[in-house]
Amino acid sequence: MQSDFEDVPAFETVRPRRQIAPLVFNSAHSGTHYPDRFLKLIRLDRMSIRQSEDTHVDELFGRAPNLGALFLRACFPRAYLDVNREPYELDPQMFDEALPQHLKTDSPRVAAGLGTLARVVAENKPIYREPLSFADAQMRIEGIYRPYHATLQKLLGETLNRFGVAILIDCHSMPKLTGTTRGATPDVVLGDRFGATCDRAIVNEIENFFTEAGLNVVRNKPYAGGYITRSYGKPDFAIHALQIEISRHLYMSEETRLKSANFNAVKDVIDRLVHHLARLDYSLFAQRRLAAE
Numbered sequence: 001m002q003s004d005f006e007d008v009p010a011f012e013t014v015r016p017r018r019q020i021a022p023l024v025f026n027s028a029h030s031g032t033h034y035p036d037r038f039l040k041l042i043r044l045d046r047m048s049i050r051q052s053e054d055t056h057v058d059e060l061f062g063r064a065p066n067l068g069a070l071f072l073r074a075c076f077p078r079a080y081l082d083v084n085r086e087p088y089e090l091d092p093q094m095f096d097e098a099l100p101q102h103l104k105t106d107s108p109r110v111a112a113g114l115g116t117l118a119r120v121v122a123e124n125k126p127i128y129r130e131p132l133s134f135a136d137a138q139m140r141i142e143g144i145y146r147p148y149h150a151t152l153q154k155l156l157g158e159t160l161n162r163f164g165v166a167i168l169i170d171c172h173s174m175p176k177l178t179g180t181t182r183g184a185t186p187d188v189v190l191g192d193r194f195g196a197t198c199d200r201a202i203v204n205e206i207e208n209f210f211t212e213a214g215l216n217v218v219r220n221k222p223y224a225g226g227y228i229t230r231s232y233g234k235p236d237f238a239i240h241a242l243q244i245e246i247s248r249h250l251y252m253s254e255e256t257r258l259k260s261a262n263f264n265a266v267k268d269v270i271d272r273l274v275h276h277l278a279r280l281d282y283s284l285f286a287q288r289r290l291a292a293e
Contacts, residue, residue, distance in 0.1 A: 001139045004035035004080075010144045011074045013151060020068030021278040022163035024155045025061050027171045028083050028148075028228065029054035031074040038080055043129045044121065047257070051122035052078045054173040055257045060246070060270045061171045067274045070155050074148070078118070079127060081140045083148045084170075084226040085109060085116040088141060094119050096131035116141060122175075156232060156239055164286025167202060167277075168241040170228050176249040177222070187215040187250060191225030191243035197233025198240040199285060206242065209276055213269045215250075238285055246270075 011031075030053065034046075042049060058073040065071050074083065088103040091110045094117065099105060113120035117137055120126055152168075159166040177186050188210050192198040203219070210217045225233070225243040233241030251266040252259050 001133075001135050003139060003143045004037055005033075005076065005144065008033055008075065010076050011072065011148050011151070013155065014065045014071040014073070016065040016068045016070070018068065019070060019159070019162065021280075022159050022165045022282055023064070023069035023167050023169065023274075023277055024152070024159055025064045025069055025071045025169045025171055025274075026152060026228065027054065027058040027061060027071075027073040029074065029078040029172060030056065030058035031076045031078070031080075033075045034077055034080065041129060041132070042079075042127050044125060044127060048125060049079050049121060049127065050077070050257055051125070051254075052118065053257070054078070054171070055248070056252055056259060056263070057171050057173050057246070060251070060267050061169075061274070063271050064274050067271075068278045069274060070159065072148075072152055072155060076144060079121055080117075081144055082114070082116055082118060083145050084228050085114075086227055087116065087145055087149075088137075089115040090117060090137060091115050091119050094128065094132055095134055095137070097134055099134060116145065152228075152232070160239060163282065165238040165282050166240070167198075167282070168228075168232050168239070169277075170225070170241060170243040172223075172243060172245045173248045174223065174245040175254065176247050184216045185247070186218045187247050188217045189221070189223045189243075189245040190217060190219050191223045191229055191245065192220065192241075193225045193230055193233065194220050197225060197229050197235065198242040199235050202240055203242060205280065206244070206273065206277070209273050210269075213272075215269070240285070 086104050089107055089110055090103055092099050092105050109115055156166045192203050207217045223245045229241045229243045248254050251263045
């Protein structure tokens with residue numbers, strides 16, 4: 001089957017003129033290029049299919065390369081392919097043939113309709129008109145998913161070799177959440193798999209920065225970090241991964257997907273965060289790795 005991304009890139013690596021910090025930013029859900037063939041397969045209108053996007057997140061973090069960090073961003077949309085899942089986390093009900101038995105078909109994400117190829121978007125709206133072929137899934141996974149992860153792994157490896165430490169910031173957005181027990185609506189959720197994927201000192205630094213900027217920050221609830229955070233975050237090997245979820249109500253309309261009047265203010269906070277992180281001293285984390293070796 002011919003790739004849906006023959007004529008346009010499926011994802012893009014943006015490099016700084018010179019990488020000055022061990023930072024790799026990743027925006028896997030902000031893609032907005034919907035292939036024509038895909039649009040013919042779906043039953044939703046153009047606005048409904050966009051409900052699973054992390055719209056504008058790649059722009060919020062877009063200055064990271066200007067500030068000396070690496071940046072990987074998807075051009076394909078999340079409704080088309082979710083690289084924050086295991087490679088073959090698929091729902092058998094979506095296909096017109098039996099799937100190979102070794103695939104992961106019984107995860108909670110698959111049950112929710114949110115596998116590697118999603119069955120639904122927000123509010124449980126079914127995406128497809130008819131069942132898909134397994135060849136379609138293979139085309140997306142082998143042709144885009146695996147190269148995406150190979151690229152991310154390469155960027156982290158390059159960074160680790162250069163600095164002795166690598167820090168992955170996985171960039172996402174979330175719908176407006178209800179208030180916590182303290183009554184405040186979370187503006188930012190930091191996910192480190194409850195301390196497993198990122199050194200606490202790094203998480204503290206980011207939480208303190210957002211708090212000082214006037215934002216309400218919580219950790220790991222309801223988003224503790226997905227497949228990317230879990231897979232790449234290996235603090236014992238000097239690779240740290242942290243998922244950042246920013247509430248969309250701060251900078252856009254979820255109904256129209258348009259930026260709000262507050263967009264530039266939020267972007268300024270993110271720019272200042274990246275600038276702050278790029279100038280921290282990470283030598284201690286590299287020394288820990290050398291000591292462990």
